[in-house]
Amino acid sequence: MIHKDHPRYESLKLRAMIVNAHKIGILADSGMIAHGRGEAFDYLISEKTSSNAIKAVKAAAAALLLAENPVISVNGNTAALVPEKIVKLAKEIPSQIEINLFYRTDKRINVIEKVLKNAGAENILGTNQDEKAIIKGLDGPRSYSSKNGIYIADVVLIPLEDGDRAEALTKLGKLLITIDLNPLSRTAKTSNITIVDNIVRAIPNLIKAIKELRDTDPLVLHVIVENFDNKENLQKTLENISKNYTGVNK
Numbered sequence: 001m002i003h004k005d006h007p008r009y010e011s012l013k014l015r016a017m018i019v020n021a022h023k024i025g026i027l028a029d030s031g032m033i034a035h036g037r038g039e040a041f042d043y044l045i046s047e048k049t050s051s052n053a054i055k056a057v058k059a060a061a062a063a064l065l066l067a068e069n070p071v072i073s074v075n076g077n078t079a080a081l082v083p084e085k086i087v088k089l090a091k092e093i094p095s096q097i098e099i100n101l102f103y104r105t106d107k108r109i110n111v112i113e114k115v116l117k118n119a120g121a122e123n124i125l126g127t128n129q130d131e132k133a134i135i136k137g138l139d140g141p142r143s144y145s146s147k148n149g150i151y152i153a154d155v156v157l158i159p160l161e162d163g164d165r166a167e168a169l170t171k172l173g174k175l176l177i178t179i180d181l182n183p184l185s186r187t188a189k190t191s192n193i194t195i196v197d198n199i200v201r202a203i204p205n206l207i208k209a210i211k212e213l214r215d216t217d218p219l220v221l222h223v224i225v226e227n228f229d230n231k232e233n234l235q236k237t238l239e240n241i242s243k244n245y246t247g248v249n250k
């Protein structure tokens with residue numbers, strides 16, 4: 001039991017959710033390690049949403065509103081930390097939800113499907129019953145995608161994705177949005193729009209931005225997407241991290 005007045009309460013609460021998710025089969029062992037890497041980068045951004053992350057959130061919201069076939073890809077860490085928020089975001093866009101796992105097993109797919117259903121999701125793609133299509137350039141079960149989901153999507157939100165898969169998806173011409181605390185990861189660099197923030201803060205910010213932009217002229221939304229420069233935004237994110245540790249931003 002973690003006390004609310006503990007200075008690391010929020011972080012420890014997330015850690016407890018991750019441990020529990022591992023116990024009940026949502027998360028593979030490596031999912032816990034990925035969370036630890038995320039924690040380290042969250043420390044470096046003072047566990048706060050930056051103005052650069054907000055810029056990326058706005059571009060992501062515009063791209064999702066413009067999309068003809070948007071899909072949100074859900075892995076173990078996402079299902080462990082933000083199942084209800086993901087369902088809310090999908091309804092708000094609206095978008096399909098697809099379970100997509102790096103270490104795919106039928107058992108883990110079933111557990112995550114249950115978690116998403118309990119969170120209110122109705123149509124879930126990528127389940128064991130769903131028709132699969134192979135993503136070129138990947139091998140084994142991690143090459144699977146849903147024939148009616150990621151495979152035909154124009155815009156894909158892939159939080160905490162692996163770099164290989166991000167590269168394979170951009171080669172298929174998809175507009176990729178990712179949420180990744182590590183601005184140096186291959187996924188962060190490969191994606192069109194990278195939100196460098198913790199998924200627990202990024203998803204509520206995305207929901208808010210979508211509500212704010214919903215009635216905006218599509219031409220204006222296009223301009224927001226076109227004007228977003230991911231490389232520049234990642235560079236500024238890194239510069240701000242280093243300023244934090246030279247006292248300039250104190």
Ligand code: ATP
Pocket residue numbers: 034035036037038039041077081160161162163164179180181182184185186187188197198199200
């Ligand atoms: P790549 O293959 O793209 O170079 P990686 O090898 O770092 O990336 P993984 O080890 O698969 O990728 O880890 C997934 C990423 O998710 C990590 O970069 C980590 O920083 C990030 N991450 C972990 N937890 C969170 C979280 N709660 N919110 C946002 N990002 C997170």
Ligand code: MG
Pocket residue numbers: 162163164
């Ligand atoms: Mg990786």
